[in-house]
Amino acid sequence: MVRTFMWSGAMLSAAFGIAALLGARGLTGGDAASTVVLPAPQLDESSVSGAGEQVAVLSGGCFWGMQMVFEHVKGVTGVTAGYTGGAARTANYDEVSTGATGHAESVRITFDPSQVTYGQLLQVFFGVAHDPTELDRQGPDEGTQYRSAIWTTTPDQERIAKAYIAQLTVTKVFHKPIVTQVLPLHGFYPAEGYHQDYGLHNPGAPYILINDAPKVAQLRERFPKLYREAPVTYVARAQSE
Secondary structure, eight states: OOOOOOHHHHHHHHHHHHHHHHHTTTTTSSGGGGGGGGOOOOOOOOOOOOOOOOOEEEEESHHHHHHHHHHHHHHHEEEEEEEEESOOOSSSSHHHHHTOOOOOEEEEEEEEEETTTTTHHHHHIIIIIIOOOOEEEETTEEGGGEEEEEEEEHHHHHHHHHOOOOOOOOHTTTTSSSOOEEEOOOOEEEOGGGGGTHHHHTTTTTIIIIIHHHHHHHHHHHOTBBBBBSSSOOOOOOOOO
């Protein structure tokens, strides 16, 4: 079942206020990215009309916030919260939360390459969705399950991801080293239903207000051409691969 949700003007204003307050105190994720819009990737795929959906899998801390951000990106057709990096038998929240499964909380993003490129998704990933300089943690969450990783599905994705990390490193956008791993995708396992669209269903939760709502506001502010007001919402479908 498709569930719809739209940020009200008051909620977005509140999110902007929180983002400004936390940014002023140096508490928003992203090191230099909290104040600087990242450059576009020099190496990227061209927009391809009629190519069909493509898939990107990314890890960057709690999947609630990652899902919220990418559901507001134009050209994204679906975002699923899940687990990547470990075995199918341990792909559940209780076991992943121990940090001993090899899994990372992740999102599987399907997107229309005629509207948004893989490189543009990475620009959002590094620019607002998480802090790529934090090792095995993200904000208040600690453990290997919160590590920064790009799980590639094609050789082109691997080249684009590695080239963009090199570009950001050379241009010194971040004051600390980027610790994001670039690894081939061997399996993605959807998370439990209550995690899907958690932020949209619980917009007043303190964790969401402090850690995730500001990222959506930052997406609108820093990447207006990529932002859309109405998010694409979770639809259950077979996505284990």
